[in-house]
Amino acid sequence: MTTFLLPDLGEGLTEAEIVSWHVGTGDRVIADQPMVSVETAKAVVEIPAPWSGRIARTFGVPGDVILIGAPLAEFETGGETADAGAVVGTLPGAAPPATRAPPPGAPVLVPAAGSPSTATPSPLPHGRASPAVRKRAAELGIDIAAISGTGPGGAITMSDLDKGGAPLAALGDGYAPLTGVRRAMADAMTSSASQVVSASVTDEAIIDAWPADADPTIRLARAIVAGCRAAPELNAWLDGKRKARRLHPQVDLGIAMETADGLFVPVLRDVASRKDADLRAGLEAMKRDVANRSVPLAELRGQTITLSNFGMLGGRHAVLAVMPPQVAILGAGRIEPAVRVVEGEMRIVRVLPLSLTFDHRAVTGAEAMRFLSAAIAELSG
Numbered sequence: 001m002t003t004f005l006l007p008d009l010g011e012g013l014t015e016a017e018i019v020s021w022h023v024g025t026g027d028r029v030i031a032d033q034p035m036v037s038v039e040t041a042k043a044v045v046e047i048p049a050p051w052s053g054r055i056a057r058t059f060g061v062p063g064d065v066i067l068i069g070a071p072l073a074e075f076e077t078g079g080e081t082a083d084a085g086a087v088v089g090t091l092p093g094a095a096p097p098a099t100r101a102p103p104p105g106a107p108v109l110v111p112a113a114g115s116p117s118t119a120t121p122s123p124l125p126h127g128r129a130s131p132a133v134r135k136r137a138a139e140l141g142i143d144i145a146a147i148s149g150t151g152p153g154g155a156i157t158m159s160d161l162d163k164g165g166a167p168l169a170a171l172g173d174g175y176a177p178l179t180g181v182r183r184a185m186a187d188a189m190t191s192s193a194s195q196v197v198s199a200s201v202t203d204e205a206i207i208d209a210w211p212a213d214a215d216p217t218i219r220l221a222r223a224i225v226a227g228c229r230a231a232p233e234l235n236a237w238l239d240g241k242r243k244a245r246r247l248h249p250q251v252d253l254g255i256a257m258e259t260a261d262g263l264f265v266p267v268l269r270d271v272a273s274r275k276d277a278d279l280r281a282g283l284e285a286m287k288r289d290v291a292n293r294s295v296p297l298a299e300l301r302g303q304t305i306t307l308s309n310f311g312m313l314g315g316r317h318a319v320l321a322v323m324p325p326q327v328a329i330l331g332a333g334r335i336e337p338a339v340r341v342v343e344g345e346m347r348i349v350r351v352l353p354l355s356l357t358f359d360h361r362a363v364t365g366a367e368a369m370r371f372l373s374a375a376i377a378e379l380s381g
Contacts, residue, residue, distance in 0.1 A: 004050055006072045009040055009297070015067050016040045017180055018060045019134075027055045035073065038066075039180045043300060044293045051075065062144070063179060137161055181262030192321045195240055199360040201368050202317045205352045205379035206340060216352075217255070217283060218276050220307055220332050223375040225251050225272045227330070228305065230374035231367045235304050237325035238362040245362055246325075254303030254326075255283065257290050258313070264290045265323070267303045311335060311353070320357040327362040330375065331355040352379060 009016060016038035023035050029049040036058075037046050057074040060066050133156055137144040142161060149156035178186055210219070228235040228251050237246045251272050254265040266286040268279060289295035305327075308320055311334040320329045333353030340349050354375065358368050 001056060002053075002075045003071050004073045004075060005069050006038075006066050007047070008068055009038075009045055013040050013068065015065050016045070017065045017183070018062050019044055020062055021058060023049070023055050023058075025055055025058060029053065029055060040184070040297075043295055043297055045297070047072075063177075065183075133158060133161065181259070181264070185262045188323060189321055192323055195324045196322045197360045198319070198322060198357055199365070199368070200319045200355060200357040201365070201372060202353065202355045203372055203376060204354060205376045206342065206349045207335065207352050207379060208349050209381060210350070215276070215280060216332070216335070217307075217309055218279055219379060220309060220330070221253055221268065221271050221279060223378040224253060224305060224307060224330055226378035227371035227375040231363075231371035233363050233367045234328040234358060234371045236327050236362060237304070238327050238359060239325065240361065245327075248304040250304075252302055252304045254306035254323075255286065256306060256308040256310075257287065259290060261293075264295070264300065265303060265306060266290060266295055266299050267301070305329070308332070316353040317355045320355060322357055322359050324359075327359040328368075328371070329357050331357070354379075 006016060017040075019037040019039050021036050023029055023033070029035065030052045031049055033049045034046050035049045037044055039045075053075040055073060056076050059071045059073065066072065134144060137147075137156075144156060147156050147160050148154070150160055151157040177183075205223075207214075207219075232247050233245075235248050235251055237248070239245070250270045253268045253271045255268060257264045257266065266289070268274075268282050268286070271279065274282075286295065286299070289299070303323075303326060306323065306329040308318075308329060308331040310318060311332050314334055316333040318331045318333070320331045322329050331354070333355065335350055335352050337348050338351040339346060340351065341347075342349060354372065356368055356372050356375075
């Protein structure tokens with residue numbers, strides 16, 4: 001009997017939530033066969049079987065949160081050789097890994113409300129659901145884990161949802177547990193609040209000089225590049241524990257994207273060296289990947305500074321959350337006409353409100369204003 005542990009799914013990730021099992025107790029699998037889908041703070045990841053054999057036991061049901069390095073499944077391998085190349089993460093290459101315990105005192109699983117005990121083999125459905133189906137199930141308050149799918153391979157379809165299902169388990173008083181991206185977002189915001197010493201400055205850019213077909217997001221990306229050139233201290237990471245700072249030679253820009261599931265921040269690499277058309281193509285690809293929950297993990301980490309174009313939804317100014325180790329985020333409010341004095345005359349002009357929030361441990365007020373002034377100059381041209 002060999003125990004397969006949840007492998008390392010990427011830098012900084014410590015846990016994952018089980019979305020759906022594609023195999024069950026007693027099934028025979030081959031190496032590389034899709035075994036289970038899990039959701040991290042970044043994306044939905046499909047984990048393949050690491051080697052061929054029979055599934056003797058699975059740990060956890062959809063909705064359970066399992067720590068990296070905790071047991072995921074037990075195999076009867078019959079002496080067959082492990083295939084480490086099939087695994088997402090790091091596993092020994094010569095033979096199936098021995099069972100290894102999670103850190104002392106750490107829980108292995110955080111059961112979903114109403115889920116059965118994880119100490120026994122899990123009677124899990126073999127079906128799975130697309131992100132659109134999962135989103136609709138959440139809107140209807142249906143526990144998707146309790147539905148038997150009628151689609152290909154047992155997939156759960158929209159029609160299956162129409163037949164109804166068990167309601168999502170509640171915690172009491174109308175509360176329901178946060179799961180998936182919203183759970184990760186809650187953890188991230190808690191981390192930001194506990195680690196970052198936030199300060200904010202606001203201003204505005206007059207953008208009458210923009211052509212009619214100007215792309216606001218691309219213009220804002222160029223403005224951030226200009227700001228980072230004027231104040232490179234904002235294009236940095238801070239290690240608060242070591243009181244150390246790392247300045248970045250290129251701008252890898254995080255773009256905050258709102259979805260029904262929660263907030264994603266994919267990254268546009270090396271913004272300064274790319275042409276506008278390339279950046280727009282990259283943004284459109286990111287939007288599609290985020291909507292489909294297929295964005296690669298590599299494209300959801302490594303941001304050196306972030307843009308939040310919240311004005312597309314409304315609002316003028318905001319105090320934003322800086323996500324460590326980053327030290328700054330620029331927010332753009334709603335573009336609207338306003339009366340301003342321009343060259344000594346009262347005029348109605350188009351105004352773009354800007355909000356810059358920064359970690360005051362790493363960035364001074366003067367550095368923040370140099371950044372914002374350079375960004376405004378770029379936007380006003």
